[in-house]
Amino acid sequence: MSSFEFPSIYNFPPFFTKQPNNSVWKSQLQQWTTLVLDYCKHYRIWRLSTTGTPIVEDTTGVPTDSLFTNSKIDRHLKPEVCQEIIASLVDQGRAQWIDKTAQKSILVLWYSISEWSDLLLNWVDSTGQRGVVLTLYEIQHGNLTLSEEFHSIDETTLAQALELLEKKGKVLMMKENKNVVGVKFI
Amino acid sequence: MTWKKVKATQSGRPFFDDNDEVIVYIQDDIGIYQDNTKLDKFQNVRFYLTNKRLIFINEPFPEENYYILLHEIQEVSLYQGFINSSPKLILDLVKAEGEETKRMYRISWICTICSFSNHVQLDKPLAKFNEANNEIDFKCSMCGIKPERSILNDGSSKADSSEPESRPVEAKKASKKKHRCPQCTFVNHPSMLNCEMCNFPLKDLDNFDDSDILLGSKDSTIFKLSFHDRKVQPFSDKLQHYIEKSQHDFLKRFNRMNMNVVQQPAAPLSKEAPKKGIHDLENNSSNFIDSSFLNDSLSGLGRLMRHAEKLIRLSESMKPLMINLHQCSHENHQLISLLKSSKPPHKLNNGIIVESDTKKSLYHKEVARQLVEFILNYDLVQNDFISLCELYKLYNKSRGLNLLSPSTFKLICEQLENVNSIVKLYQIEYHNNNSFYIISKTSSTNYNLTNKVNALLEDNPSDLKQLQIAMNNCNFSILKSVVDELCSEGVIVLDQSIGGNVYYINHYF
Numbered sequence: 001m002s003s004f005e006f007p008s009i010y011n012f013p014p015f016f017t018k019q020p021n022n023s024v025w026k027s028q029l030q031q032w033t034t035l036v037l038d039y040c041k042h043y044r045i046w047r048l049s050t051t052g053t054p055i056v057e058d059t060t061g062v063p064t065d066s067l068f069t070n071s072k073i074d075r076h077l078k079p080e081v082c083q084e085i086i087a088s089l090v091d092q093g094r095a096q097w098i099d100k101t102a103q104k105s106i107l108v109l110w111y112s113i114s115e116w117s118d119l120l121l122n123w124v125d126s127t128g129q130r131g132v133v134l135t136l137y138e139i140q141h142g143n144l145t146l147s148e149e150f151h152s153i154d155e156t157t158l159a160q161a162l163e164l165l166e167k168k169g170k171v172l173m174m175k176e177n178k179n180v181v182g183v184k185f186i
Numbered sequence: 187m188t189w190k191k192v193k194a195t196q197s198g199r200p201f202f203d204d205n206d207e208v209i210v211y212i213q214d215d216i217g218i219y220q221d222n223t224k225l226d227k228f229q230n231v232r233f234y235l236t237n238k239r240l241i242f243i244n245e246p247f248p249e250e251n252y253y254i255l256l257h258e259i260q261e262v263s264l265y266q267g268f269i270n271s272s273p274k275l276i277l278d279l280v281k282a283e284g285e286e287t288k289r290m291y292r293i294s295w296i297c298t299i300c301s302f303s304n305h306v307q308l309d310k311p312l313a314k315f316n317e318a319n320n321e322i323d324f325k326c327s328m329c330g331i332k333p334e335r336s337i338l339n340d341g342s343s344k345a346d347s348s349e350p351e352s353r354p355v356e357a358k359k360a361s362k363k364k365h366r367c368p369q370c371t372f373v374n375h376p377s378m379l380n381c382e383m384c385n386f387p388l389k390d391l392d393n394f395d396d397s398d399i400l401l402g403s404k405d406s407t408i409f410k411l412s413f414h415d416r417k418v419q420p421f422s423d424k425l426q427h428y429i430e431k432s433q434h435d436f437l438k439r440f441n442r443m444n445m446n447v448v449q450q451p452a453a454p455l456s457k458e459a460p461k462k463g464i465h466d467l468e469n470n471s472s473n474f475i476d477s478s479f480l481n482d483s484l485s486g487l488g489r490l491m492r493h494a495e496k497l498i499r500l501s502e503s504m505k506p507l508m509i510n511l512h513q514c515s516h517e518n519h520q521l522i523s524l525l526k527s528s529k530p531p532h533k534l535n536n537g538i539i540v541e542s543d544t545k546k547s548l549y550h551k552e553v554a555r556q557l558v559e560f561i562l563n564y565d566l567v568q569n570d571f572i573s574l575c576e577l578y579k580l581y582n583k584s585r586g587l588n589l590l591s592p593s594t595f596k597l598i599c600e601q602l603e604n605v606n607s608i609v610k611l612y613q614i615e616y617h618n619n620n621s622f623y624i625i626s627k628t629s630s631t632n633y634n635l636t637n638k639v640n641a642l643l644e645d646n647p648s649d650l651k652q653l654q655i656a657m658n659n660c661n662f663s664i665l666k667s668v669v670d671e672l673c674s675e676g677v678i679v680l681d682q683s684i685g686g687n688v689y690y691i692n693h694y695f
Binding site for chain 2: 009012013014015016017019020021023024027028031074075
């Protein structure tokens, strides 16, 4: 996987300090959240800890360093500023707390849940799989989804997207012992 | 005796040659008349009365400042004014003692017989001598032969033309003297304005014509000073007092005291035996009565003495209070001379200006004038600016006595720009409606600290210390508040790290 190309602001030292001016800070925060989303999208990071390190099972090609530390210019964000950026992501709906009380890590939603569900629906339509029963594993890791953006999608995210589709009546859940094993797009 | 030119400083105060000279009183808005002629040039001048001279500064014509020595004023009389005419002080100057009229004419001629070069001095031009009257009886001092008239004529014209030749030598001497510092005697380079060694201002005023200058016509010695603001009394009182004093000093200096006094012959002693004294008492039968009377009066005196002692004790207890009440000019002079003999780090030109009965605005302006000199003399604005607090501290330290209050000082600083266009008081505002004051050169037009900080950071992101060095070591607290202000405005951004705070221009946010 090609490495992520950081914007030039990432090498600007004041980017790593919370600016005293409020409007400047707002703009700074906006740049940080965009950066986090772009970064996660690039490396397909679904889960991110509040310290900025990705939580992944398969670490090939994914940097293990924190996103909030720039060793090149020897700067890093203070923990409370990291927390603020993450919280801001959650507020904007671009992330969800994995554990709401602990607030240690987030699900990064570079697409929102409804966007994901639209993507799924489009894929089913374009591949003519309507009415076909698909396992969750097939959607996540199947050969047919290799070129799709939701390939290797996080389980929780996928479940939420499917739930939304079910509510709209576009999909039928097949459950076994309350675990969803397969779906059928209607 | 006439008015002589005096040099003024940049801020329009007279330059004093003499360290003992102290300003006693200042009065502005005065018009000068000679006899009854209004001198148009001098209708709004400011008078400085010092203990030695009466000086006036003519602001509309900066080259036309004059002074007169006090002992040259013969008489002062006061005209109180009537309806539209302002009160006037009439000065009668001492008449010139015919000094200028006696000019000697030098003639040098070469004897035709023995070729000896003779020099003769005459009290009038040669042409005025009448040959027929045999007024000229020059003889060659070598051979005793009379010269012919034509030779003399040649000689006189030569002498006149040769006169300028002798001048360069004198001029050279004078110039060398001029470059010598009057304070430490160091001979400075001619181009120096202040002494290289002690920073004493070298006087380029010697360049200028120090010869007598008449204000108006030549003959009259009566000058009238018209007081447009009608407050003539305090000035007149002070002037009278100091004229008397300086005339006394003048006479004393030249040993002319009691010069024209004729000693009265003492009254001859009478040859008769004294009627009073011990001799007489012995003869007097009323001795006893006298002694009892004497006793009475002695006991009375004793009582009086006890009362007097009480009074003295009372006055002693009141003394501190009285001293505070009467900060009279006399005491001030003593203190000033004491201050002069001590060595403060910065010295004030022309002593300390004391608020007496002069007008308040005049007093403020005058101190502002001195302040300009003070700032320029010690180059306090070399770092582009000085904060009001720093200047206040330095100035009061140099004053040493009669210290100014901060509020008065601020009023004075506000006058700076009115007095002289060199320095000005600027108010710099920053967040929370706070502001501070700096004094800076007016020439750096639209002086703007923030612009400067911006420009510096544009070239090179730096921390406060580097900024301070880049800005000629300016006041740190002012710089800090300016930078903080910029930072909170979002114009510049902050980078906090272990290495310290570095400021950048905000290009990204």
